[in-house]
Amino acid sequence: MRTEILRDLQAALLDQLQQAWPALLRTVADGLLAQADRLGGSPAATVLLDARAAWLAFDAELRQAWFEQLQRLLERGLQTAFRRDKPSFAQAAGHNLSLQALAEVEQELALERQIAQFRSAAGEALNELNARIANLYHQPEGSERENPFRPYVLCGSLALGIDTLNLQGEIGSALKKAANQALASQVAALYQGLNALLAAHAIPVELPLQIRRQADSPAPPPHAASPALPATLHAQGRHLPRSDLLLRWIQMKTSPDAARQAIAQSEPPHWLDSQLNAGQLLRELFGQRPGGQTGQAPFTTYAGSTVLASSIAELEQSVAGQADASDLRNHILEHRARLSSQAREPSERMVVDVVAMLFEFMLHDGKLPSSVRSQLGRLQFQLLKLGLFDPTLFAERQHPARQLFNRIGSVAIALSADDPLSDGLGEAIRHLVEQAVGAPHSDVALFERLLAELEDYLRRTMQHDDPRMVQAAAALSSAEERSAHYLHAMAAMRAALDGLTLPARLEHFLLATWPLAIERVGRDDAAQARSCRQLVPVLVWSVQPKTSNGERMQMLKRLPELVNLLSRHLAQARLNDAEQQDFLDWLVAAHLEALKEGHTRAGASLAELEARFADFMLGSEATGAAPDYPAGLAAGFVAEAAEALEGGLELLDAQFDALALPEAGAPRDEALAEALKARVLEQLKTGVLVDIAFGGSARRARLNWISPRAASLLLTIANLDKPAALSVQLFRRLLALGHVRFVESEPLFERAVQALLRNADEMEQWARQG
Numbered sequence: 001m002r003t004e005i006l007r008d009l010q011a012a013l014l015d016q017l018q019q020a021w022p023a024l025l026r027t028v029a030d031g032l033l034a035q036a037d038r039l040g041g042s043p044a045a046t047v048l049l050d051a052r053a054a055w056l057a058f059d060a061e062l063r064q065a066w067f068e069q070l071q072r073l074l075e076r077g078l079q080t081a082f083r084r085d086k087p088s089f090a091q092a093a094g095h096n097l098s099l100q101a102l103a104e105v106e107q108e109l110a111l112e113r114q115i116a117q118f119r120s121a122a123g124e125a126l127n128e129l130n131a132r133i134a135n136l137y138h139q140p141e142g143s144e145r146e147n148p149f150r151p152y153v154l155c156g157s158l159a160l161g162i163d164t165l166n167l168q169g170e171i172g173s174a175l176k177k178a179a180n181q182a183l184a185s186q187v188a189a190l191y192q193g194l195n196a197l198l199a200a201h202a203i204p205v206e207l208p209l210q211i212r213r214q215a216d217s218p219a220p221p222p223h224a225a226s227p228a229l230p231a232t233l234h235a236q237g238r239h240l241p242r243s244d245l246l247l248r249w250i251q252m253k254t255s256p257d258a259a260r261q262a263i264a265q266s267e268p269p270h271w272l273d274s275q276l277n278a279g280q281l282l283r284e285l286f287g288q289r290p291g292g293q294t295g296q297a298p299f300t301t302y303a304g305s306t307v308l309a310s311s312i313a314e315l316e317q318s319v320a321g322q323a324d325a326s327d328l329r330n331h332i333l334e335h336r337a338r339l340s341s342q343a344r345e346p347s348e349r350m351v352v353d354v355v356a357m358l359f360e361f362m363l364h365d366g367k368l369p370s371s372v373r374s375q376l377g378r379l380q381f382q383l384l385k386l387g388l389f390d391p392t393l394f395a396e397r398q399h400p401a402r403q404l405f406n407r408i409g410s411v412a413i414a415l416s417a418d419d420p421l422s423d424g425l426g427e428a429i430r431h432l433v434e435q436a437v438g439a440p441h442s443d444v445a446l447f448e449r450l451l452a453e454l455e456d457y458l459r460r461t462m463q464h465d466d467p468r469m470v471q472a473a474a475a476l477s478s479a480e481e482r483s484a485h486y487l488h489a490m491a492a493m494r495a496a497l498d499g500l501t502l503p504a505r506l507e508h509f510l511l512a513t514w515p516l517a518i519e520r521v522g523r524d525d526a527a528q529a530r531s532c533r534q535l536v537p538v539l540v541w542s543v544q545p546k547t548s549n550g551e552r553m554q555m556l557k558r559l560p561e562l563v564n565l566l567s568r569h570l571a572q573a574r575l576n577d578a579e580q581q582d583f584l585d586w587l588v589a590a591h592l593e594a595l596k597e598g599h600t601r602a603g604a605s606l607a608e609l610e611a612r613f614a615d616f617m618l619g620s621e622a623t624g625a626a627p628d629y630p631a632g633l634a635a636g637f638v639a640e641a642a643e644a645l646e647g648g649l650e651l652l653d654a655q656f657d658a659l660a661l662p663e664a665g666a667p668r669d670e671a672l673a674e675a676l677k678a679r680v681l682e683q684l685k686t687g688v689l690v691d692i693a694f695g696g697s698a699r700r701a702r703l704n705w706i707s708p709r710a711a712s713l714l715l716t717i718a719n720l721d722k723p724a725a726l727s728v729q730l731f732r733r734l735l736a737l738g739h740v741r742f743v744e745s746e747p748l749f750e751r752a753v754q755a756l757l758r759n760a761d762e763m764e765q766w767a768r769q770g
Contacts, residue, residue, distance in 0.1 A: 002136055005201050006148070009194055010074055013149060014067065016190055021063055027182040028055055032174070050736070051167075051175040057738025058165055061698065066161030073157050077148030082137045114159075114180040118151035121184040125191035126151070131205045132198040149194060154187065155180055166691065166741055169754070242767070243272040243353055247333070249763045250357050250756070254364040271350035278760040285354065286753055287395030308342040309385070315339075316381040320437065327374050328363045332356040332384060348388060354756070355384045361752040362405070367744065371426065372412040375433045376405065385442040400447035402749045407454055408432075409748025411687035414702060421461060428457050458686040462704040462716075469714060472642075472649045472723040473705045476712045479637035482519055484709070486637075489515040489619075493536070496616045500604075505586055506543060510536060517573040522619075528569075533617045535565050537609035543590045544603030552595055554606070559591065574636070638712070638725055650717075650724040652694070656734065680732050681710055689743040692717070692734070694724075700743070 032052040039045035055062070119126060129149065130142035137146070144150050159176050167175065195205075240248065272278055315338075319331050332339065333356040343349045363377050386401055387393045393401055408429055415422040432450050439446050463469050493510055502510075514536070522529030538558060546552045563584070570580040610617070642649040688703045694717060704723065705714040713731065715724045734740040746754065 005136060005198070005203070006078055008201075009149065009197060010071075010078070012193060012197055013074075013190065014070070016193055017067070017070070020186055024179070024182050024186070025055070025059060027185075028052075028175075028178050031182065032178050035178075047170045047174050050171045051178065053736055054165060054167055054171060054738035054741070055175055055179075057693075062161055062165065065164040066158055069160040070153065070157035073153045074148055077150070077153060081133070081146045081148055082139055114155045114177070114184075115151045117180070117184050118155060118187050122151065122187045122191050125188050125195060128195050128205050129191050129198075132195060132203045135205075136198070136203050149191075151187070154183065154190075158183060166743055167745065169745055172745075241270045241272070242274060242276070242278060242763075243270045243349070245767070246272065246278055246760060246763050247336070247353060247357065249766075250360055250759050251333070253759065254360050271346040271353065278764055279757055282354070282757055282760050285350070285391075285394050286757070308339065308344070308348060308388075311339060311342050312381055312385060316437075319378075319381075328370065328377060330356060330359050330363055330377075330380070332380050333360060351387045352384065354394070355380070355387050357756050358749070358752045359383075361755045362748060365409075365748060365751065368409060368412050368748070369415050372408065372415065372429060375429055376408065378433050378437055379405075382436050382439075382442040382446075386444075386447075390444065397750065400444055400451050404432075404447050404451045404454065405749040406747035407451065407685065407687075410685060410689075410744055411458065413744055414687065414689050424461060428454070455686070462686055462702075466704075468648055469704055469723055471645055472714050472725065473707075475641040475645060475649060476638060476705075476707055476714065476725055479641040480707055480709050480711050482523075482637050482641075483711075485522065486515050486519045489518050492616045496536075496613050497540075500540065502540065503543060503590060505583075506539070506590070509583065510539070513573045513575065517569045520572040521569055530617065530619065531565060532569055533613075533619060535562065536616065537606065537613040538562055539566075541604070541606045541609050543587075543594055545596075545599035545601060546594055547599050547602040551602075555591075555595065563587075642725070648722050650720060650722055652715075652724050652726040653730050655694070656730060656739070680735060681728070683742055684710075684713065684728070684731075690715075691741050691743060693739045694720075 029052055032048045032055070036045040036048040036052070039048070126144070127142070130144050130147050133147045133149075134140070134142040139146075158179055162172055162176050162179065165172070199205075272281065315331060315335055332352065336352065336356060339352045340349045343352060359377065359380050363373050365373065368376075383393070383401060390399075393399050396402075411425060412429065415426060432454060436442075436446060436450060463473060490511060493515060497507065497510065514532070518529055518532045521532055539562065542555060542558070542562060546555060566584070566587075567580075570583065575583070604612075638649075638651055638653070642651060684703060684706050686703060686705065690701050690703065691698050692701050692715075693699075694701075699718045699720075701715040701717040701724070703713055704716055706728070707713070710728055712725060712727050715726060717724050731740060735742075
C-alpha cells in the first residue's frame with residue numbers, strides 16, 4: 001500500500017512540474033531580462049543576458065536533464081527514507097549520478113540559501129507533508145530529511161540539470177538562482193497538491209507524538225558555515241592563526257579525510273593576521289582591484305632566502321621521479337612547516353601558502369584525468385621557485401607559466417581512450433614536464449619555451465598531420481584573402497562615390513557587385529583588374545545628363561568599349577545570365593535618358609571623375625586589416641573555395657543562416673556578441689573543446705585551426721567524417737545565443753585562483769560570525 005501511494009505522489013509531482021514548465025520558462029527569461037535592464041550595460045548585465053540566452057536555447061535539453069536528475073533523486077529518497085543504514089549514492093545500485101557539482105562546498109552555501117527560500121515559500125504545506133510522510137512510514141516524528149519530496153530534491157535536481165549545460169561559472173550561478181527563485185513561487189502549490197493526494201488516501205497530518213518538526217526551526221543564516229565542517233575545525237578553527245585556518249578550510253574542501261586530522265600550527269610571524277581580510281589581500285596579490293581593475297601585486301620583491309632555496313632544492317630532489325597516475329600529493333603543503341620556518345619574510349610565507357593552495361585545487365580538479373594532474377603536480381616546486389622571485393606570476397593572467405598550465409588543462413579535457421590523439425598528447429605533456437623538472441632554473445624563459453613547444457606540437461598534430469585539415473585550412477585562408485581584397489575594393493569605391501548623386505541601381509551595382517568582379521579578375525590578370533577599375537568613372541559619367549553635342553559624341557565613342565568590358569566580366573560578379581541581361585537593359589535605358597536633348601544641368605566631366613577615382617583606379621587603397629565582413633559574404637567565398645575539395649568540407653554558416661546576423665530591432669543581442677568578442681578570441685585555441693547544436697543534437701567538437709585573421713575556424717565534430725568550417729563572427733553569435741558552449745568555462749589556473757578567492761571569502765564570513 002505504501003509503495004503505491006509513494007508512486008502516486010511521485011507521478012503527481014512530475015506531472016505538476018511538467019505542466020508548470022512553460023510558465024517557469026517565461027518567468028525565468030522575463031526575470032533575467034528585467035534584472036539586466038536595471039543593470040544597464042554593466043558586466044553583470046552581460047552575465048544575466050548570457051544566462052537568459054542559454055535558458056531559452058537549451059529549453060528541451062534542460063527540461064530533460066532536470067527531470068532525469070529529479071527522478072534519480074526521488075528514487076534515492078524513496079529507497080532511503082527512515083532507514084538507519086543509508087547507503088552512499090555512489091554505491092547505490094543502478095545509479096550513476098555524480099553529485100560532484102553539489103558536493104563542492106563553494107556551491108553548497110548558495111544551494112542552502114535556495115533551500116531556505118523554498119522552505120519559506122512552502123510554509124505550513126511543507127510541515128504538513130513532512131508529518132504525513134512520517135505517518136505513512138508509521139514514524140512518531142516528522143523530519144524533512146526523511147521526506148523524499150523535500151526542497152533539497154527540487155533545488156538540487158534543478159541545479160544538476162543546469163550543470164549539464166557546462167555553462168561558464170557566473171552564468172550557471174545566475175541561471176540557478178533565477179530558476180530556483182521562479183520555482184520557489186510555485187512550491188507551496190506543489191506541496192498542497194501532494195498533501196491533498198495523501199489526505200485522499202486517509203493519511204493524517206497529526207503525529208502520534210507532538211514533537212517540534214525540523215521544518216519549523218528557523219532556516220540557517222545565508223552565510224552559515226557548511227554542515228560538512230569537521231569537528232576539529234569547529235573546535236580549533238577560531239583559535240588558529242588565520243593563514244593556518246585558510247589552509248585547513250581549503251583542505252577540508254579538497255581532502256576531507258586529511259581535514260579530520262589534528263591541526264599543526266605554523267610558527268609566527270604569519271603573513272595573514274587578524275587585522276587583514278584574506279580575500280582582499282589575495283585579490284591584491286593577484287592584481288585585482290575594486291571595480292574589476294587590475295594592477296601589480298602588493299609585493300614586488302622577495303627576500304630570496306638562500307636557506308629556503310636550498311630546502312626547496314632538497315625537497316625537489318627527494319620527490320623527483322616518484323610521480324605516477326596515482327600520485328596526487330601536495331608536497332608543498334606536506335612540507336609547509338619546514339618551508340615556512342626557513343622563509344625570511346611574511347611575503348615568502350605567503351607565496352609558499354598560495355602556491356600550495358593553488359595546487360590543492362588543481363590536483364583535485366575533476367575536469368582533468370588523474371594522469372595529467374599528476375604530471376602537473378610534478379611542477380609544484382618549479383612554480384614555487386618562480387613565484388618567489390617573479391610576482392607577475394600571480395598578477396598577470398598572461399604570464400607564460402599560467403598560460404602553460406591553462407593550455408595543458410584545455411587540451412587534457414579531451415583525452416580519452418577512444419581518441420587517437422590522446423596517446424601522443426599525453427606523451428607530449430609528460431615530455432614538457434620532464435624538461436621543466438630537469439631545467440637548472442625556473443624562470444619566465446623556460447615556460448615561454450615550453451608553451452611555444454606545446455603550441456607547435458598542437459599545430460602539427462591537429463592541422464598538418466591530417467591532409468583534409470590542411471586542404472580545408474588552405475581553402476578558408478584563400479576565402480579570407482579574397483574577402484579582404486573585396487572589402488578593400490568596396491571601401492575604396494564607397495570613399496570615391498561619397499558626395500556623388502547616382503541612380504540607386506548603379507550605386508548598388510558599384511558597391512556590392514562590381515568589386516566582386518574586380519577581385520576575381522585580379523586573381524588571374526592584374527592588368528584586366530586595372531581595366532575593371534578604370535571602367536568605374538566612365539560608367540558613372542555615362543549615366544549623367546549630356547548637355548552638349550560634344551559630350552554626346554564622346555559618349556558614343558566610349559560606349560562600345562564600356563559595354564564590351566562589362567559583358568566580359570559581369571559573370572565574374574556572381575550574376576547569372578538573366579541578372580546580367582537585366583542590368584544591361586537598365587543601362588541601355590539610362591544611356592538613352594542621358595543622351596536626350598534638353599538637359600540643362602550638366603554633371604561632372606569625365607576628366608573630373610577620373611581625377612576623383614585616381615587612387616581607386618590604381619588600386620592603391622590600404623591593404624591592412626579589413627572590417628568584419630557579413631557572414632553571407634564569407635560563406636559565399638568559402639563555398640567557392642570549398643568546391644575544389646569535392647564535398648570534403650562542412651560549411652556550418654549556411655546551416656545557421658537564420659542566426660548569422662542579429663534580427664532587426666535586436667541591438668541587445670549584437671551588443672552581447674560584441675561584449676563576448678575579446679573573451680571568445682582568448683579562449684579560441686587549438687585543441688579546445690566545445691559543444692555545438694548541430695544536426696538536431698548537441699555534439700562535442702574540437703577546434704583544430706583558427707585563421708591568422710581570426711575570422712574563421714575549423715572543427716572536428718563527433719560523428720562527422722570531414723572538417724567543419726565556421727566563421728568566428730557566427731561562432732560568437734551562437735555562443736551568445738546558447739547554441740555553442742565551451743566545455744571548459746574557465747582555464748585551469750584561473751579556476752584555481754577563483755576557487756581560492758571564493759574560499760577566502762567564505763572563511764572570512766564564517767570567522768565573522770564569532
